[in-house]
Amino acid sequence: MSKTTIKLNVNGQSVEAQAEPRELLIHVLREQLQITGPHIGCETSHCGACTVDIDGKSIKSCTLFAIQAQGSEITTIEGLGNPDKLHVLQEKFKEHHGLQCGYCTPGMITRAHRLLEENPNPTEEDVRFGIAGNLCRCTGYQNIVKAVMAAADELNQPEAVA
Amino acid sequence: MSAAEETIQERTAALKGLGTSRKRVEDARFTQGKGNYVDDIKMPDMLFGDFVRSPYAHARVKSIDSSAAMAVPGVIAVLTAQDLEPLSLHWMPTLAGDKQMVLADGKVLFQGQEVAFVVAEDRYIAADAVDLVQVEYEELPVLVDPFKAELPDAPVLREDIADATEGAHGPRRHPNHIFTWEQGDKSATEAVLAEAPVVAEEMVYYHRTHPCPMETCGAVASMDKVNGKLTLWGTFQAPHVVRTVASLLSGIAEHNIRVVSPDIGGGFGNKVGVYPGYVCAIVASIVTGQPVKWIEDRMENLSATAFARDYWMKGKIAATDDGKILGLWCHTTADHGAFDACADPTKYPAGFMNICTGSYDIPMAYLAVDGIYTNKAPGGVAYRCSFRVTEAAYFIERMIEVLAIKLNMDAAELRAKNFIRKDQFPYHSALGWEYDSGDYHTAWNKALEAVNYTGLRAEQAQQVEDFKAGKTRKLMGIGLCHFTEIVGAGPVKNCDILGMGMFDSCEIRIHPTGSAIARLGTISQGQGHATTFAQILASEIGISADDITVEEGDTDTAPYGLGTYGSRSTPVAGAATAMAGRKIRAKAQMIAAYLLEVHDNDIEWEVDRFVVKGAPERFKTMKEVAFASYTQVIPGVEPGLEAVSYYDPPNMTYPFGAYICVMDIDVDTGESDIRQFYALDDCGTRINPMIIEGQVHGGLTEALAIALGQEIAYDELGNVKTGSLMDFFIPTSWETPNYQTDFTETPSPHHPIGAKGVGESPNVGGVPAFSNAINDAFRAFGLTHTHMPHDHWRIWKTANDLGLHS
Numbered sequence: 007m008s009k010t011t012i013k014l015n016v017n018g019q020s021v022e023a024q025a026e027p028r029e030l031l032i033h034v035l036r037e038q039l040q041i042t043g044p045h046i047g048c049e050t051s052h053c054g055a056c057t058v059d060i061d062g063k064s065i066k067s068c069t070l071f072a073i074q075a076q077g078s079e080i081t082t083i084e085g086l087g088n089p090d091k092l093h094v095l096q097e098k099f100k101e102h103h104g105l106q107c108g109y110c111t112p113g114m115i116t117r118a119h120r121l122l123e124e125n126p127n128p129t130e131e132d133v134r135f136g137i138a139g140n141l142c143r144c145t146g147y148q149n150i151v152k153a154v155m156a157a158a159d160e161l162n163q164p165e166a167v168a
Numbered sequence: 169m170s171a172a173e174e175t176i177q178e179r180t181a182a183l184k185g186l187g188t189s190r191k192r193v194e195d196a197r198f199t200q201g202k203g204n205y206v207d208d209i210k211m212p213d214m215l216f217g218d219f220v221r222s223p224y225a226h227a228r229v230k231s232i233d234s235s236a237a238m239a240v241p242g243v244i245a246v247l248t249a250q251d252l253e254p255l256s257l258h259w260m261p262t263l264a265g266d267k268q269m270v271l272a273d274g275k276v277l278f279q280g281q282e283v284a285f286v287v288a289e290d291r292y293i294a295a296d297a298v299d300l301v302q303v304e305y306e307e308l309p310v311l312v313d314p315f316k317a318e319l320p321d322a323p324v325l326r327e328d329i330a331d332a333t334e335g336a337h338g339p340r341r342h343p344n345h346i347f348t349w350e351q352g353d354k355s356a357t358e359a360v361l362a363e364a365p366v367v368a369e370e371m372v373y374y375h376r377t378h379p380c381p382m383e384t385c386g387a388v389a390s391m392d393k394v395n396g397k398l399t400l401w402g403t404f405q406a407p408h409v410v411r412t413v414a415s416l417l418s419g420i421a422e423h424n425i426r427v428v429s430p431d432i433g434g435g436f437g438n439k440v441g442v443y444p445g446y447v448c449a450i451v452a453s454i455v456t457g458q459p460v461k462w463i464e465d466r467m468e469n470l471s472a473t474a475f476a477r478d479y480w481m482k483g484k485i486a487a488t489d490d491g492k493i494l495g496l497w498c499h500t501t502a503d504h505g506a507f508d509a510c511a512d513p514t515k516y517p518a519g520f521m522n523i524c525t526g527s528y529d530i531p532m533a534y535l536a537v538d539g540i541y542t543n544k545a546p547g548g549v550a551y552r553c554s555f556r557v558t559e560a561a562y563f564i565e566r567m568i569e570v571l572a573i574k575l576n577m578d579a580a581e582l583r584a585k586n587f588i589r590k591d592q593f594p595y596h597s598a599l600g601w602e603y604d605s606g607d608y609h610t611a612w613n614k615a616l617e618a619v620n621y622t623g624l625r626a627e628q629a630q631q632v633e634d635f636k637a638g639k640t641r642k643l644m645g646i647g648l649c650h651f652t653e654i655v656g657a658g659p660v661k662n663c664d665i666l667g668m669g670m671f672d673s674c675e676i677r678i679h680p681t682g683s684a685i686a687r688l689g690t691i692s693q694g695q696g697h698a699t700t701f702a703q704i705l706a707s708e709i710g711i712s713a714d715d716i717t718v719e720e721g722d723t724d725t726a727p728y729g730l731g732t733y734g735s736r737s738t739p740v741a742g743a744a745t746a747m748a749g750r751k752i753r754a755k756a757q758m759i760a761a762y763l764l765e766v767h768d769n770d771i772e773w774e775v776d777r778f779v780v781k782g783a784p785e786r787f788k789t790m791k792e793v794a795f796a797s798y799t800q801v802i803p804g805v806e807p808g809l810e811a812v813s814y815y816d817p818p819n820m821t822y823p824f825g826a827y828i829c830v831m832d833i834d835v836d837t838g839e840s841d842i843r844q845f846y847a848l849d850d851c852g853t854r855i856n857p858m859i860i861e862g863q864v865h866g867g868l869t870e871a872l873a874i875a876l877g878q879e880i881a882y883d884e885l886g887n888v889k890t891g892s893l894m895d896f897f898i899p900t901s902w903e904t905p906n907y908q909t910d911f912t913e914t915p916s917p918h919h920p921i922g923a924k925g926v927g928e929s930p931n932v933g934g935v936p937a938f939s940n941a942i943n944d945a946f947r948a949f950g951l952t953h954t955h956m957p958h959d960h961w962r963i964w965k966t967a968n969d970l971g972l973h974s
């Protein structure tokens with residue numbers, strides 16, 4: 007099958023990939039661009055393990071053909087923080103034991119990041135509703151919710167704004 | 169501040185040892201997307217394998233034509249049973265003493281069965297080629313109902329062993345019968361039932377379900393022909409056993425095989441067994457000389473790899489008029505699917521189902537389990553439980569409720585009346601176990617008080633009145649459960665898998681500067697072993713957990729162990745860790761005595777150092793001793809500081825717990841709403857309370873899923889009806905409640921640090937608590953028992969059948 011050149015901006019870097027029209031974005035990210043943070047849990051848009059941020063929206067990257075993302079800005083878990091400066095969510099997930107096997111975690115944090123952009127002051131209900139597209143089999147969500155709430159609190163501290 | 173000035177409390181805290189809610193060391197890589205799961209592995213020239221699977225549940229394979237598939241550019245090979253036969257790899261042993269087809273040999277026995285293995289340059293090409301492999305089938309009659317397996321017109325499934333009257337677990341009475349396993353005294357139990365004032369009977373079905381970890385199963389096999397070495401990475405809960413099996417199957421010497429479990433995205437029992445995908449990846453790599461990756465998709469995971477449960481448990485429970493239990497009888501029909509692929513210890517074909525007397529002092533009991541073949545996927549794995557313990561706990565906790573109804577008695581009171589008392593431990597059960605320790609009454613009373621049980625019952629009674637008076641359409645259910653687990657398999661004298669004793673191991677090296685590495689025979693799949701095992705060790709050897717690396721899962725470096733499942737890591741490998749730590753300390757004591765110029769017996773251990781008795785200012789820390797062991801000549805003592813322990817546990821451990829679930833049910837829609845869930849766990853000594861709580865939250869959520877909707881369902885043609893996450897229920901954050909956790913602490917008397925294990929308790933105890941809540945809501949309207957899963961439709965149906973909609 008013929009391939010098309012796809013230009014993307016992933017985590018602040020311009021990149022190119024060659025993909026068939028039928029190739030899913032998650033496969034291009036993982037197999038060609040070595041972005042293995044987003045995972046595959048179903049390939050049917052149910053689990054959210056493949057969640058990435060595209061042009062300011064949470065997207066399950068198994069739901070999209072790579073070509074549909076042509077020209078877009080993509081942020082994955084790799085782009086949220088780095089070892090020298092973790093994202094608040096990354097810190098809070100650890101502090102509140104919001105992960106176990108870690109398989110859902112990149113998608114979960116990427117989704118939570120967007121949720122907090124959309125709603126900086128979520129109630130517990132808002133968080134539970136807002137991350138319901140991301141399945142976790144290990145944690146029972148209680149500590150994930152705690153971590154997201156704690157991250158919201160910290161992001162709302164005046165010094166965090168500065 | 170010098171080391172001498174720190175208080176004992178400060179020094180203890182600095183170790184981050186037992187009892188500390190230490191943050192997990194694993195989290196840094198997982199939160200940054202830097203985990204290394206099997207599908208993240210990439211190698212030069214790596215090929216990708218994919219299966220052609222059977223659309224039929226039972227059919228003869230007339231022919232396989234792979235010419236069109238082979239014509240696709242990028243397709244390297246299509247393997248069939250014919251290709252594997254010369255290597256004797258078309259069948260493989262299961263962990264339960266049966267054998268299983270790797271690729272369909274003559275016929276298929278369940279929908280989704282592996283028929284051919286396509287090897288191609290990438291996963292898209294492989295998928296294209298799978299579609300082009302032409303398989304001609306001849307359909308055969310399908311057997312899905314285990315109760316019809318032995319009828320005269322039942323199709324014979326396993327033609328390969330149709331005439332075998334003896335199986336791995338004793339006599340077989342029919343080609344579709346696998347084994348009968350009996351425990352306890354049949355005639356004496358039946359005599360008790362015949363004479364008892366009260367006997368309650370029920371058929372309790374624990375439906376077929378699936379562990380469904382977020383990561384599916386997969387492997388990368390790489391045969392290095394130059395060095396004659398095979399490396400196999402994969403989702404293995406028991407990597408050492410996989411290496412042994414791979415060696416037996418392939419004929420490659422065991423030292424030339426390296427099996428590695430990288431990060432595993434949840435296991436829950438799904439990743440204990442050996443799957444055709446692993447074998448085919450190995451063969452394909454041997455054939456092509458290139459690395460081959462096989463990753464199953466979710467549909468394959470749900471429909472072809474290890475299911476769990478599917479036990480039809482017919483029960484009778486006898487009691488006096490005032491509720492003293494006299495005897496328990498159980499006959500179980502176990503639907504194993506097409507191959508017996510349970511991962512139970514060899515001598516226990518129905519696992520530890522004989523823990524079904526639960527938390528109760530039941531003087532007489534009898535259990536029989538019949539294993540049956542049907543046209544369904546093989547499995548029967550311990551899904552977040554220790555070998556059929558969830559089935560046993562669900563059975564007894566339902567039977568108690570059924571008996572309470574018969575006696576017209578409060579179910580909490582009935583439990584308390586029959587609990588094994590604290591002074592009866594170690595307790596010998598009628599079905600052969602020796603319970604190590606427990607204090608059930610204390611836990612139970614704490615739980616009842618915490619939820620204000622009396623108040624809840626009063627509220628429930630009022631609500632029933634209001635319902636009858638037409639004032640509400642909601643009912644309230646109170647789900648009680650007091651479970652006893654049996655975990656930590658187990659003593660080598662009676663526990664083995666494929667002949668391998670179920671010990672486990674730990675090897676420790678202390679480095680010259682006083683940090684350490686510990687390697688274990690187990691493998692974490694999210695339990696946080698790298699965090700908690702370091703804590704066990706920190707308390708034993710006085711080196712901070714932060715200075716101890718824990719490694720598992722690489723058979724070239726880790727000592728042999730049986731792996732992680734059945735809550736065995738803490739009871740067995742945790743014990744090995746403590747014992748290896750004690751060996752280190754024993755050697756260190758000799759070195760310290762030499763350095764302090766006193767006799768061994770004149771120094772004592774204190775948190776992180778050896779102190780001269782009566783002269784607290786004279787001491788050597790473990791760090792100092794470690795350094796000396798590498799830098800100084802110590803007469804009569806070998807250099808270095810290392811130890812290894814292979815731990816054969818003297819007994820199982822018996823964690824227990826008291827769970828209470830309060831549920832509100834909408835009679836008209838069948839919706840259920842969990843108002844409160846209180847979970848008290850007693851797992852003996854608590855290593856890391858934060859991780860224990862996390863395990864409880866997760867296990868309860870899996871229990872919620874199972875009790876309220878999750879199932880692997882088949883239609884009468886053997887089609888899987890729940891093959892995707894669309895149909896297979898996994899609760900989201902929206903349906904999942906907040907849980908209230910609590911604990912009591914009754915150490916195990918035979919475990920070096922008193923720990924019992926906790927990972928599976930919440931699943932074992934959670935399922936009966938949820939199910940009992942649903943059943944209890946309708947008790948006032950004449951319901952005795954209704955089967956799981958209690959999805960909205962089934963709850964609505966129950967209400968409708970009871971006439972509550974008219």
Ligand code: FES
Pocket residue numbers: 045046047048049050051052053054055056057066067068069
């Ligand atoms: S892999 Fe994309 S939603 Fe599951």
Ligand code: FES
Pocket residue numbers: 104105106107108109110111141142143144145382433434694
């Ligand atoms: S941490 Fe394992 S799936 Fe969420």
